[in-house]
Structures are given as C-alpha cells and as structure tokens.
Amino acid sequence: MPTLVSWFFGNLHQGRIIDQLAHEEKALNDSGAGHPLNNLSKPSQTRDIESSTLVMSSISVGPSWWQMMIGGWKNFFGGEIKSFDKMLLYGRHKVLHDMRVQALDQGFDEIINLRVDTSMITKTSGSNDKTAAYEFIAYGTAIRYVRS
C-alpha cells in the first residue's frame, strides 16, 4: 500500500517539480539571458578583472520508494535504470540552473572552471533502510570584468 501511495504521489510531485524547472529554464532562455557558465580553466577574455570569488550551489534529491523498488529489480536484469534517471537528471539540471541564476542576478560576467560532483548519502541505521539521497554540488569561480 505505501508503495502505491509512493507511485502515485511520487509521480505527481516529481512531475510537478520537473515541469516547474523546465518552465523556469525556458523563461530564462526566452528572456535572452546569457550563458555565463563554462568549464574553461582560465577567464575566456583578456580584459582586466575587477573581482572574482568562489561560488557554489548544491541540492539533495532522492527517488521515491516505488522508484527504489523498481531500481532494485532493474539491477537484477541490468540495463539503464530509468526510474533513478528522473530525479538525478532533475538534481543536476536544478543545480546548474541555480548557478546560472546566481551569476545573472549578482552581475558576474562568467563562472569558469565549473565542476559538478555527485555523492550518495545513505542512512544505514539497521536493516530495511529506505532513505537514499544523492547530493549534487556545482562550484566554480565567478568573474567580474572591469567595465570599460
């Protein structure tokens, strides 16, 4: 019974947050906002730099019980585990979108050397553990060029 609740409300809730993020990303793209994120190791321009700082964004996401159950079965048969994909893709997109919004809001010209790390956080307090969380962290160096 809880797994059916998980399936129904999980799909509902996750669908909602995925749509919301897609909507925000589209709105940002439609408004003509730039793409300040890159993973170059040096500033892309040779202009003088006014300031730079480390910036980061992170999020923890988790699949629903239903998705973890499907994932468990799929593990047995091998192949792509689509049920996990959904939330992991969402987490990664969200963290990059947040970095982009942060850069645009704070007037950074670009964020270079972007790194995105994934780590798994689990709660192992005995058997039948149902908590799984994946943390995504994106960090880079934000640069503001001297306004000429």
Next chain:
Amino acid sequence: MSQGMHLSNTETIPGKLITASYGLVQGSTVRAKNAFKDFGAGLKNIVGGELKAYTELLQESRNEALQRMMMDAQARGANAIVNVRFATSSVSGGAAELFAYGTAVTVQ
C-alpha cells in the same frame, strides 16, 4: 567570502599574481541532522524529489568546512586559497562528512 580571503577553484586567483605558497590547507566537518528532520526526510523519500533537510544540512556543513579551511590558511599567513576542491562522503547513521581542501597562497 568572510575574513577577506580570496577563494578560487582555478590554479590562480584570476587577475592576481601569486607571490608565495604555503601548501595544502583543509577543513572538514561531520554533521548529523537532528532525528526529527531526518525522519521527515525519510518520509519525504515516499514521494522523492528534493530533500530540503539534507540540502540544508550539507550546505551548512560545507560552509563550516570552508571556514575551517580559511582559518587554516590564515594561520599560515595566506590571503587566498586556490584550487579549492570539495568532497562529500556518507558516514553511517545519517551523517555526512564534508571536506574542503586547497592550496594557501599570497596574492597581490
């Protein structure tokens, strides 16, 4: 960043020159969420999605680790840390270890 220390995850602080290097500095924390919020996160796993309790926990811990790394650098007389890297690992019992490390330098 606090304490007036420059941070960067590149090899240099963009636009500045490194004049001295003080070696590797690091900061780490292990933090567990309080039991009620952890239980809430367990319930949240029924539907999945963002686990705000863990997001906050890990962000606070990361800032703490960064502060410790900056204090380490300041003690050596540095005014900047370059090539900052982060590592997160899961410790049993719902706790996470956050580790930040970089190279302490003086820049002008």
